[in-house]
């Protein structure tokens with residue numbers, strides 16, 4: 451297969467193709483049904499085939515898909531206003547993906563620094579971070595596998611461990627060229643590692659004292675997934691810059707960088723742009739996604755169903771040798787094992803579950819936010835025996 455595929459060899463794909471979806475279910479080309487506990491990696495916020503999304507997109511496609519940022523795009527202004535309202539921030543730039551949103555954030559940080567007379571601005575980043583795969587965002591990423599083969603990296607990053615407030619304070623004392631602190635409120639690819647609320651508050655305080663921008667990458671943990679619109683809101687703080695993407699438009703490609711205060715005024719005409727970003731189709735999808743989340747109470751749903759799932763997994767796996775913990779919040783959960791468990795993705799598929807493994811040993815669950823208690827029960831019933839078998843079997847092989 452691989453030798454004759456016309457595709458570049460960038461993904462080790464499972465041998466399954468989905469032909470359609472139905473709410474939280476995916477159906478493959480053979481007619482088998484799978485409970486979708488991944489949502490296209492936190493993308494399909496409303497699940498599959500949501501009637502409101504389908505109707506709105508059909509109508510939008512019949513009127514206009516793309517015009518250009520050289521003209522007014524009323525739907526862009528409308529979605530921008532919604533994001534501003536939900537975040538308490540002031541201005542938005544729309545693009546098409548997470549890495550693009552993060553590139554825009556990094557450009558804002560650099561120009562912000564230059565405007566303050568800093569010739570080589572530096573951005574503080576964190577161990578195990580993931581910010582994308584462009585040259586700048588892979589340089590900000592804290593994963594040697596993502597960077598391998600792509601040096602020289604972009605300069606201007608200083609890396610410290612997540613949740614290490616002393617390290618951040620040390621940097622404040624030692625590095626006068628720092629202009630921003632850039633982190634995920636919950637690291638996704640890094641294995642569902644949460645920035646502690648106290649750490650976020652301290653980082654906010656330090657940024658205020660030093661005139662640094664606090665830039666929170668909410669590409670994966672944002673858009674309602676944790677039970678608030680944005681995960682940092684649990685800490686009661688507001689960032690200066692917030693990149694978004696993944697779930698904002700329920701599957702139509704979209705990215706956005708939301709900014710507040712001085713950061714919101716950094717870009718002027720000619721500083722940044724995009725051909726596709728902010729097109730009417732993606733904007734309509736974003737507007738319907740947010741409206742439907744409100745109408746159907748999906749934030750509360752994510753908090754409730756996710757809270758139940760977290761407890762259920764912790765209870766069902768307690769004492770099983772090799773099980774470490776369940777991490778995360780709302781419908782962004784990681785079941786942490788003490789060994790690599792990539793093989794579980796295949797056995798889960800065989801059991802009718804779509805799940806993911808990240809950071810080698812973390813089973814990552816990112817179901818659509820329409821996930822019900824009924825779905826959650828099916829997930830636990832199917833996944834717990836697989837994890838128990840996997841850990842027991844591995845132990846037997848080792849012994």
Ligand SMILES: *Cc1c(COP(=O)(O)O)cnc(C)c1O
Pocket residue numbers: 546547548549550552580581582583634638639667668669670671695696
């Ligand atoms: C997925 C992800 C990105 C990259 O998004 P793409 O759309 O794949 O470019 C950036 N940051 C975080 C936190 C992500 O989870």
